[in-house]
Amino acid sequence: MSKIKVAKFGGTSMASSETIKKVIDIVKNDEERKFIVVSAPGKRFSDDIKVTDLLYKVADEILDSQTSATYELVKQRFIEIAFGLNVSFSIETVLDQIFKEMLYEETVEFIVSRGEYLSAMILADVLGFEFVDAKDLIRFKGSKVDYQLTNKTARKALKHKEYVVISGFYGANPRGDIKLLSRGGADVTGALISRAVFAKVYENWSDIDGFLMCDPRIVENPHLIDMMTYKELRALSFMGASVIHSDTFYPVSKEGIPINARNTFNPSSPGTFIYDYVPASKSKNVITGIAGLNNFTLIIIEKHLMDETPGFDRKVLSFCEKLDIQVEHFPSGTDTFSMMIESKYLTGDKRETLINQIKKTMKPDTVEVLENISLISIVGRNLMANKYNMLKLFSALVNTNITLRMIDYGSNGTNIVIGVDDIDYEYAINAVYNEFVREDHER
Amino acid sequence: MSKIKVAKFGGTSMASSETIKKVIDIVKNDEERKFIVVSAPGKRFSDDIKVTDLLYKVADEILDSQTSATYELVKQRFIEIAFGLNVSFSIETVLDQIFKEMLYEETVEFIVSRGEYLSAMILADVLGFEFVDAKDLIRFKGSKVDYQLTNKTARKALKHKEYVVISGFYGANPRGDIKLLSRGGADVTGALISRAVFAKVYENWSDIDGFLMCDPRIVENPHLIDMMTYKELRALSFMGASVIHSDTFYPVSKEGIPINARNTFNPSSPGTFIYDYVPASKSKNVITGIAGLNNFTLIIIEKHLMDETPGFDRKVLSFCEKLDIQVEHFPSGTDTFSMMIESKYLTGDKRETLINQIKKTMKPDTVEVLENISLISIVGRNLMANKYNMLKLFSALVNTNITLRMIDYGSNGTNIVIGVDDIDYEYAINAVYNEFVREDHER
Structure with missing residues (x-):
């Protein structure tokens, strides 16, 4: 069996230097966690603004007036993270360089994608992993991911690599233009990478323990679901918000790779495993x-x-x-x-x-x-x-x-x-x- | 409430002089049974041929060769009935006259309709009721019954009549051409007449007691359904043969007239009542x-x-x-x-x-x-x-x-x-x- 785990960390996990330290602990704790996919920094507190949302504003401003006051807020977020983690490069230089590229490229997609780009670049530096830009892995055809070409491209690009951090949420079309997945799309990036590298498991780290058996606003302290099938997850998520993007399942189910929904802030919880198929003997619960x-x-x-x-x-x-x-x-x-x-x-x-x-x-x-x-x-x-x-x-x-x-x-x-x-x-x-x-x- | 009952007798009830004697007893037993609708003579035993089926053969022969050997069989059936009931007219003369009309009209519809025509004529004579030809009551538009015109026509024609026998199964278009209802259509004739005369009940007399709760080939001695709604009957009959033609319900439900399915050969059984609506208090059974x-x-x-x-x-x-x-x-x-x-x-x-x-x-x-x-x-x-x-x-x-x-x-x-x-x-x-x-x- 493959000895590769793909671990994707969401926006809350990547929100600050403090939370990223937890990510680093998790990655270092298991040498099979070789391919790391990250979101842009998310909210640190409930009124906070996600970096991706700031970047949409930056894009508006740049397209409107070739300048952006909001970019200062983006810079502050990354400077806090880089200093807190003691990165080996000058974050200010990188941020200034990126702003120039934003002005030059002048597309919403490019500008917004820089959140994940910087997030991955910083984490790679701190972990001592190689940073691989998603634009060289995730292939678009029009506005949609070309699953087959992506699989071929990513598989080839990552074949001889070990210990890599990849930026989530975006890719590029054949001309090299940056293209975005839908919101929450870093989940899909992780799934595509899992498929490409034949991962044994796709860990999806967020800020909740996994899937609960029911809505905790209705049932008091519902149990965590230990394992379920993709079909069950779909049947459950249709009627309410899902913590995992629904396009995530296709690439991993294609290769029979389980998803493991985990909590960065409670790593001792085993989370929820989602399989293509669970043998009846493996289940202790009648209902999922x-x-x-x-x-x-x-x-x-x-x-x-x-x-x-x-x-x-x-x-x-x-x-x-x-x-x-x-x-x-x-x-x-x-x-x-x-x-x-x-x-x-x-x-x-x-x-x-x-x-x-x-x-x-x-x-x-x-x-x-x-x-x-x-x-x-x-x-x-x-x-x-x-x-x-x-x-x-x-x-x-x-x-x-x-x-x-x-x-x-x-x-x-x-x-x-x-x-x-x-x-x-x-x-x-x-x-x-x-x-x-x-x-x-x-x- | 109306004091009029419409009673329709099916082919088995009208099959022979013996069975028609039972019909006569039933009609005479209740003076509210004023409008009688009849089918053509049906089977007397399981291998017997219904008069209507004989007449389809007669029609084939007449249309083919302007003659019919099978008409002899039809004649025998009606001669047995007329003699057994001691009718007041010469049945042979009538049968010969009808054969001439068949040769003259030369349509399947006219020829086949003569079964009900003769059946009604004979019963009217024996009961001392007036015979009313369905062609003057049931109006067709193309190949379909014109419900509204039929109701108007029949209501007017029957308004001042009492004690009438009507031939089932057919009607006529505005030009006077005979038109047939679908097989089992005498049920529909009865329903149309019931509506036209504001009957209090439409009695549908056949050779079974009414509707059983389940198929007796599956459940041993299932109970008879005492009462049910039209909707229930539809829900039950969809999955199996119904003893009542499905077009029957519309005309009577329109006027809130219940159907009472009865057995000519067991008149003491109350049969099954079919209502538009049955109040919950009137029901003793949970399932129908x-x-x-x-x-x-x-x-x-x-x-x-x-x-x-x-x-x-x-x-x-x-x-x-x-x-x-x-x-x-x-x-x-x-x-x-x-x-x-x-x-x-x-x-x-x-x-x-x-x-x-x-x-x-x-x-x-x-x-x-x-x-x-x-x-x-x-x-x-x-x-x-x-x-x-x-x-x-x-x-x-x-x-x-x-x-x-x-x-x-x-x-x-x-x-x-x-x-x-x-x-x-x-x-x-x-x-x-x-x-x-x-x-x-x-x-």
Whole structure:
């Protein structure tokens, strides 16, 4: 097995000389951590401004007036870091040189990318690692990463290197122009590098321990998820913010490389491992996590002899598509077709427009609208391995007096999605969590 | 309340002089049975040929050679009936006259419609009721019934009449040409007449007691359904043959007229009442019935970041539509969209064509096909009134060791559809029936 770990450190880990000292300890603590990918310095405190955001302002100013007052703030951040870490080069000289290049290049992409560039350059110097510029590794085609070419290019460039720091978040097109990944894109850089160097694990270091089984604002002290599959992560993250950029998974799953979400500020926690596949025997929990989202609307269409109207469902969905309305679930039955839609898609007159179009074109008997529905996704690759789990799930909900508005199960064995009234949302999540997790752990 | 009952008697009830004597008893037994609608004589025994089928052959022969040997068989049927009932006119003269008209009119519709015509004429004579030809009541526009014009025409024509027998199954267009309803269409005639005369009930007399809660080939001696709603009937009949033509419901539900399915050969059974709405207090059963159908195929499509492909679902459904594939359910989740399709739609190369088109156009990560799935619809307008019913349902299934492949609930409160392996189909239906019905009744 490969003896290479790729470790990506996010903005909070790279925020100051103090936090970077923790990064250095982590890297030095394991000689397999050979390829380090970094973000630009992030927030040091909640009101702080990320260097990347400062650089967007710098870009505005430079493009507007060929000068930038904000660049002073950027300089201060890097000077603090460089002095605190005692770097071997003159940070002021580098910062002045970079400002000249910004004026010369005059593109938002180049200017904004300098946060990661400097971040990586400094860390490489302090660690005694080689700094490799992402522009020589990550290849763009238009505005998108060319995955295949990137893999080929990075694999070749890094083949004979050991102990390297790479700037995240950007790459270059064939002409050498700097191109940016989307926000949070340093995660993707790390994944692309992991694939290119055949890493045994891709460590994604941020400021949280990993993934929790539920939202801690809803469930008190939820457990950390020790391991899960990519599919489970997707099923959980769809309904809430994810700590890892969703484009991250494709490159690593391609090579079967696990992601390990870790906390720079609590390195003793093993974090969460995310695999392409986890054998059932390796799991102690029945459910992996519970995710949910409020404020859905269920539109229930009834029409006698609906199946005699060919393409009824397809036509209704095409109305939604034209109105940019995304449909999450499609409960259906004899003479009825329904759509579960996040209510944010039905604001303004879109709801009325959609319903009127359905009424006018499809001539239904009735169109009923049910609002304030929450969807809850109970995720667990082992959920269906034991038939009694389904029973446990429903008894937990029923015994807590939750009214079920929808059940959608069958598209994969990994999760089951239920609909409840918004008012029952938190009770339902706690009921399921208590049934499956508290009892298992605390017994 | 109206004091008018419309009674429609099907082919088995009108099959012979013996069976028609039962019809006469039933009609005479209730003076509110004022408008009688009849089918042509049906089968007297299982190998018998229905008069309507004989008449299709007669039509073939007449159109082919201006003569018909088969008409002799038709004559024999009606002669037996007329003599057995001692009608007041010469049946031979009428039959000869009708044959001349057949040769003159020379249309399949006219020829085939004479079964109901003669049936109604004979019954009217024996009952001492007025015979009204359906051609003066049921109005067609093209090949479809014009519901509004029919209602107006029939209402006016029948306004001052009492005690009438009407021929089912046909009507006429504005030029007076005879037009046929689809097979089983005498049910629809009865419904149209019920609406026109403001009937208090539409009695539909056949050779079975009404609707059973489940298929008696699967569950031993299932109970008769005493009452249900139109919606429940639709949800039950979708998955199996219905004893009542599906176009029947629209005209009567329009006027809030209940249908009463009765048995000519067991008139003491109250049969099944079908209402537009049944108040919860009127029901003693939790479930109304269980219907099911074997041999579905589940096509599971997975694509990472599926929601970034706008109209993914709509596009996949349009492929189905072009291939005339009807999709029954749409289980879905994050990055996955599935379709439950009756396998008969996927025969020949249609399955491969569909999957190839999905693969080529939608570029999914995987397309998985699960075959031999049965759908079971548990129908009951009160099913969700008590939350514990859902729990009872799942515990019945789980305790019988049934693996659930799909759950679709939410489009209406009337039913829940589950998917199981074909091999578990009969066990599952029996488990649910035993849980909800045997225990309730036999306690």
